[in-house]
Structure formats: C-alpha cells, structure tokens
Amino acid sequence: MTRYAYYPGCSLETMAATYHVSSMEVAHKLGVELEELEDWNCCGATAYSKVDELLATVLCARNLAIAEKQGLDIVAPCNACYKNLWTTNAAMKRDADLAEHMNYALEADDLRYDGRVEVSHIMHAFVTEEALELVRRKAGERIKGLRVAPYYGCQIVRPRRPGVELAQVESPTYFEALLEAAGAVAVAYPYKLRCCGAALMVTNRRAAVQMLRDLLQSAVDAGAEVIATACPLCQTNLECYQSEVNRAYGTNYTMPILYFTQLLGLALGVGVKRLGIGKELVSAEAVVNRPCVPAAASAPGGA
Amino acid sequence: MAIATPARRISFREEVENLLHAEEGVSLIRCIQCATCSAACPAVEFMDHTPRELIALINAGMKDEVMASNTFWTCASCYACSEKCPEGIRPADVMYALTRYSLWKDTFNRDWVAPEFSRRFTRTILRTGKSYEPGYAPAFIFEGGFPGVVREMRMAVRLLGKGRLPLLPSRIKRIRNLRAMVARVLPLDGIQ
Amino acid sequence: MSERKRVLIVDDDPDFAAGIRAILDAQYDTAVMHNPEDGWDALQKDHYDLLCLDIMMGRGAEGVMMARKIRKDNVLREMPVLIITGLREQIAFLFPGQAVHPGFVPVDELMEKPVEPELLLQKAAALIAASEARKSR
Numbered sequence: 001m002t003r004y005a006y007y008p009g010c011s012l013e014t015m016a017a018t019y020h021v022s023s024m025e026v027a028h029k030l031g032v033e034l035e036e037l038e039d040w041n042c043c044g045a046t047a048y049s050k051v052d053e054l055l056a057t058v059l060c061a062r063n064l065a066i067a068e069k070q071g072l073d074i075v076a077p078c079n080a081c082y083k084n085l086w087t088t089n090a091a092m093k094r095d096a097d098l099a100e101h102m103n104y105a106l107e108a109d110d111l112r113y114d115g116r117v118e119v120s121h122i123m124h125a126f127v128t129e130e131a132l133e134l135v136r137r138k139a140g141e142r143i144k145g146l147r148v149a150p151y152y153g154c155q156i157v158r159p160r161r162p163g164v165e166l167a168q169v170e171s172p173t174y175f176e177a178l179l180e181a182a183g184a185v186a187v188a189y190p191y192k193l194r195c196c197g198a199a200l201m202v203t204n205r206r207a208a209v210q211m212l213r214d215l216l217q218s219a220v221d222a223g224a225e226v227i228a229t230a231c232p233l234c235q236t237n238l239e240c241y242q243s244e245v246n247r248a249y250g251t252n253y254t255m256p257i258l259y260f261t262q263l264l265g266l267a268l269g270v271g272v273k274r275l276g277i278g279k280e281l282v283s284a285e286a287v288v289n290r291p292c293v294p295a296a297a298s299a300p301g302g303a
Numbered sequence: 304m305a306i307a308t309p310a311r312r313i314s315f316r317e318e319v320e321n322l323l324h325a326e327e328g329v330s331l332i333r334c335i336q337c338a339t340c341s342a343a344c345p346a347v348e349f350m351d352h353t354p355r356e357l358i359a360l361i362n363a364g365m366k367d368e369v370m371a372s373n374t375f376w377t378c379a380s381c382y383a384c385s386e387k388c389p390e391g392i393r394p395a396d397v398m399y400a401l402t403r404y405s406l407w408k409d410t411f412n413r414d415w416v417a418p419e420f421s422r423r424f425t426r427t428i429l430r431t432g433k434s435y436e437p438g439y440a441p442a443f444i445f446e447g448g449f450p451g452v453v454r455e456m457r458m459a460v461r462l463l464g465k466g467r468l469p470l471l472p473s474r475i476k477r478i479r480n481l482r483a484m485v486a487r488v489l490p491l492d493g494i495q
Numbered sequence: 496m497s498e499r500k501r502v503l504i505v506d507d508d509p510d511f512a513a514g515i516r517a518i519l520d521a522q523y524d525t526a527v528m529h530n531p532e533d534g535w536d537a538l539q540k541d542h543y544d545l546l547c548l549d550i551m552m553g554r555g556a557e558g559v560m561m562a563r564k565i566r567k568d569n570v571l572r573e574m575p576v577l578i579i580t581g582l583r584e585q586i587a588f589l590f591p592g593q594a595v596h597p598g599f600v601p602v603d604e605l606m607e608k609p610v611e612p613e614l615l616l617q618k619a620a621a622l623i624a625a626s627e628a629r630k631s632r
Contacts, residue, residue: 312513318509321552322552323553324531325557400553406589407585407586421589425589426589426590488555489555489556490556490596491594491596492594492595
C-alpha cells in the first residue's frame with residue numbers, strides 16, 4: 001500500500017470540502033493511504049510571492065520539513081499548493097544558501113528540511129500504471145460514456161518541473177487516461193491548460209469572468225457534459241461564478257463542474273452523498289442521474 | 304576612487320534583473336518582441352501594458368511607466384508566458400519581482416484591489432497560519448457597487464447553506480512558532 | 496599617508512547607492528554592487544574594511560541572508576557590517592508602523608534611511624576603527 005503525507009490546503013477545509021471527502025474515498029478504493037500532514041500551514045498561494053518570495057518559501061519549507069519528519073512524500077489536491085511546495089522543494093535543493101537560511105528560520109519550530117521529500121499532485125498518485133489498472137478493473141457503469149472535459153488548469157503543469165517530459169507540459173494526457181480508465185469519454189478541447197483566473201476573481205473580476213467564459217464555451221463546443229477539475233480554485237471559479245459569466249455575457253451556461261475525484265468515486269461505486277455531490281451551486285444532477293445509468297444497486301454507498 | 308564597479312549608472316533593465324538575480328530566466332535584453340507572451344496571456348486584455356510591451360518598456364529604461372503599470376498586478380501567475388518564450392525569458396517571474404518592488408517603492412495605486420487583497424492575505428496567514436476567505440471580502444466586495452455587494456451576499460448565503468463557507472478562521476497549533484519563523488526571515492518587531 | 500580604507504555598498508536602489516557612495520567617496524575607496532550575489536563575489540575577490548548593506552533586495556530580506564552568510568564565513572566575519580535599510584517604509588503598506596527587529600539582524604550597526612551624511616561618516620569611521628582595534632589585540 002502506498003502512503004503519502006496528505007496536504008489538503010486551506011480551501012479543502014470548507015470551501016472545497018467535497019474535494020477532500022472524494023479524494024479520501026478514492027484513495028481508499030485504490031489502496032492509497034493518505035496521512036494528513038501534521039499541523040500544516042498555508043502554502044502562501046500566489047499572494048505571498050507577490051509580496052515576499054522568502055516568506056513564501058519559508059511557509060512551504062515548514063510543510064516540507066514536517067513531511068520529512070513524518071517520513072513521507074507529499075501529495076496535494078490543489079494546483080497552487082502543489083506548485084508552491086514543488087518549487088520550494090526544488091529551490092531548496094538547488095540553492096544551498098537559501099536552504100541554510102530557511103533552516104535557520106525553521107529552527108524556531110524545531111524543524112529542519114534536508115531535501116528528502118518529493119511532492120506530487122494527488123492526481124499523480126492515481127495515474128500510476130498500477131492505479132490505472134485498478135481503476136479499469138474496479139470501474140462500474142456509473143460514468144460510462146460520460147463526456148468529460150478534463151480541466152488540468154495551469155499550475156499543475158506550469159512552471160515546468162524539470163524532469164517532466166515536454167509533452168506532459170505542452171499536452172499532458174494522464175487526466176484523460178484516468179477518465180478513460182474509469183469508463184468516461186475525455187473530450188478534447190483547446191483550453192485544458194488555460195488559466196481559470198484564480199485569484200483574479202477577487203482582484204480583477206472582469207478578467208476572471210472573461211477567462212471563465214472562454215473555458216466554458218470551449219467545453220460546450222467540444223460537447224462536454226461536465227468539466228472535471230483538479231484544483232479547488234478552478235472548481236470554485238467555474239462553478240460558483242458561472243452565474244456571473246451568464247450575467248456578464250448574456251449566456252446560459254449550466255455546465256456541471258465536478259472534481260475528478262468525485263467522478264472517479266462514482267465510477268468506483270462510491271455513493272453520491274459520500275462524494276459531496278449536491279453541494280454545488282450549478283446542479284450536477286444531469287451527471288448523476290444519467291439515463292444510461294443502471295439501477296442504484298451498483299452504488300453500494302447509496303445514491 | 305571607485306573600484307570594481309561599472310562607471311556608468313546601471314540601466315532600469317539591470318535594476319529589474321537585479322531583482323531577479325536568484326531566478327533562472329535569461330536577461331531581458333534577449334527579448335525579440337515576438338509577442339508570444341502577450342498571445343499566451345489570458346489576462347492581457349485587462350492590462351494597461353501587455354507583457355511584451357512591459358518588457359520593451361523595461362529595456363527602454365522607462366521606469367516610471369513600468370512602475371505605475373497595472374500589468375503585474377493583473378497577472379494570474381499561470382506561467383503560460385514563461386513556458387512559451389522562445390528566448391528563455393520568464394515574464395511571470397518579472398511580474399512577481401515588480402509587484403514586490405512596487406510595494407517597496409510605493410508606486411502602486413492604493414485603489415487597486417490586488418495589493419489590498421495581498422495585504423489582507425499576508426496578514427491572515429500570519430495571524431492563524433491558514434487562509435480565511437471572508438477576511439478578504441472588504442478588499443473587493445464594493446467593486447461592483449451596491450448591486451455587486453448584493454450579489455456577493457447572495458452567493459455567500461447560498462454557499463453558507465451548502466456548508467461551503469467557513470464561519471470561523473482555522474488556526475494552526477504552533478502559530479507562535481510560525482510567527483517566530485517568519486520574524487527570522489523578515490525582521491520586523493511586530494511579527495514574533 | 497596610509498592607504499584609503501575600502502567600503503563595499505550593496506543596495507538594489509541605484510540612486511540611493513550613488514548617494515551613499517557620494518558621501519563616502521571623499522574618505523574611502525568605494526565599490527557598489529546591486530544584488531547579494533554580485534556583492535558576495537566582490538567580497539571574495541577583494542578585501543573591504545566595511546560593508547554597507549541593504550536589507551530588501553530581490554526575493555525579500557536578502558540582506559539578512561547575506562549578513563548571516565558573512566557571519567558564518569571565517570574570513571569575512573571580521574569585516575564590520577553596517578545595515579542601511581528603508582525596511583520600515585518599504586514594508587509600511589503590509590505592516591504599518593513596524594520597525595526593524597534588531598534581534599534578527601546579525602550586524603554591527605543598523606541605520607534607517609534616509610541617512611544623515613555626517614552620521615554615516617561617523618558610524619563608518621567608528622566601525623572601521625573598532626574593527627582595527629580588535630585586530631591589533
């Protein structure tokens with residue numbers, strides 16, 4: 001059984017709690033053990049780097065040090081958390097002066113980081129060969145044939161992580177592989193790596209709303225029935241602010257936005273409620289109550 | 304008598320590159336003005352200078368125009384520009400360096416939401432160790448006028464009903480240590 | 496006449512650095528570097544009797560990083576370090592009314608911008624003299 005230090009990130013506590021519960025359910029089904037990182041702190045998001053890059057680094061360094069103490073590699077469900085932890089890890093491994101200074105700061109919490117942790121996005125834990133094979137074997141009919149637009153987002157692939165093949169930065173395919181292993185149809189659309197606007201939803205609403213409009217239209221054009229996301233901010237933007245897009249552009253989008261773990265959970269037989277489906281402002285009923293879905297007997301957790 | 308120093312005053316481009324001394328991008332002088340960064344940028348329409356223009360301004364030494372620009376505060380940090388630049392320039396890193404510099408130099412516009420949001424976010428983490436969305440509301444809630452406030456409140460109520468809005472901030476156990484850590488990095492009296 | 500003492504100024508603000516240099520030029524041989532990396536290289540190449548160091552550069556409070564690195568170096572730890580910082584103003588938007596916490600800045604002396612030329616010359620002379628006295632003991 002693979003074990004990871006699980007770094008939920010601030011949004012997964014309340015705003016994106018459904019991502020948390022569905023990740024836990026999927027991990028359990030796939031034999032992945034997630035041990036929450038002890039007393040983890042915020043990764044700093046993008047705001048900290050705008051303000052002070054050394055502070056941004058020290059926030060992440062603390063989490064890395066705690067994971068090292070727990071003796072585990074980190075998985076993070078949020079694109080931004082993943083990116084921040086990964087880049088801090090790389091910076092501390094590459095820059096001895098930075099590492100020394102960060103460790104001086106970490107002393108204040110009786111911590112030290114010596115570069116022994118690897119950081120992944122939680123999706124990476126579910127797209128290993130073994131995991132994909134397990135998904136193929138265990139997947140039921142719940143999302144069979146469902147047309148899903150896999151929305152990676154931006155920071156899950158950028159900035160490029162050295163060691164990652166170019167193709168996986170320019171046009172990654174593991175999200176599609178996961179969806180297809182689960183029986184869904186991953187639709188191709190040009191904006192799968194385009195930013196959702198992230199914090200611009202707060203700091204420059206008009207910009208973010210336009211970016212969301214582009215994404216939604218792109219998914220609609222590709223015939224998607226649902227957009228699957230890998231980041232709480234992407235999901236919140238696309239879903240909670242879909243009405244803002246409609247208001248600003250006179251459109252009528254009603255596109256369900258679910259976490260990839262919720263879709264995966266459905267495929268693996270986890271019940272709708274246990275996956276937190278039903279908490280959306282844009283209803284996902286169309287996904288859950290598809291006509292081709294066989295009787296509820298295939299969902300042991302109850303619909 | 305001067306030793307070991309260039310006799311001329313450094314250019315604004317070099318001033319910006321000094322900010323980026325620890326980053327991995329190449330010199331801004333390599334910019335060929337191909338505008339690939341601008342084409343890749345999803346927020347470009349909302350910037351007073353496109354990424355390409357900003358780099359041209361930096362290279363031309365137009366410090367005042369650059370420092371007063373909203374470009375780097377409108378950047379979403381998606382890194383599309385850095386990924387696509389054929390020369391190896393990292394515009395996304397330039398944007399971060401300039402937001403920091405504009406704060407240190409106090410050249411940003413205090414009416415903008417982005418700096419105020421960053422301020423609130425920074426302080427929230429130092430208070431509790433974690434983010435707390437409702438705390439940022441004052442930074443942006445009035446941007447859409449009264450109708451905007453009503454819409455935000457409506458959404459907040461709906462989210463609250465679904466259990467998706469945090470009521471109370473969440474606090475880490477060793478917040479005192481976190482603050483002490485931060486004080487070692489940014490030596491301010493009040494953080495400890 | 497004895498050789499002039501050498502002062503290195505490390506500050507990312509070219510205007511401020513030029514100002515400090517103008518004050519010190521009369522009595523000292525001065526060099527200016529605008530980022531900590533170049534500053535460290537200069538310290539490796541030549542001997543300096545005094546370092547005037549800024550705090551906020553590049554990623555953040557890199558002056559503190561540099562000061563600590565100097566203190567850990569067997570040779571450079573003997574060199575007096577004078578911090579000249581505008582941290583209070585630079586960080587005022589984020590942390591209004593916050594002063595520099597001297598406890599976390601391992602240097603001989605700390606001055607806040609703007610600098611009084613007379614005071615700077617006094618402190619520079621005093622720091623260099625104190626360092627000489629230590630060496631001759």
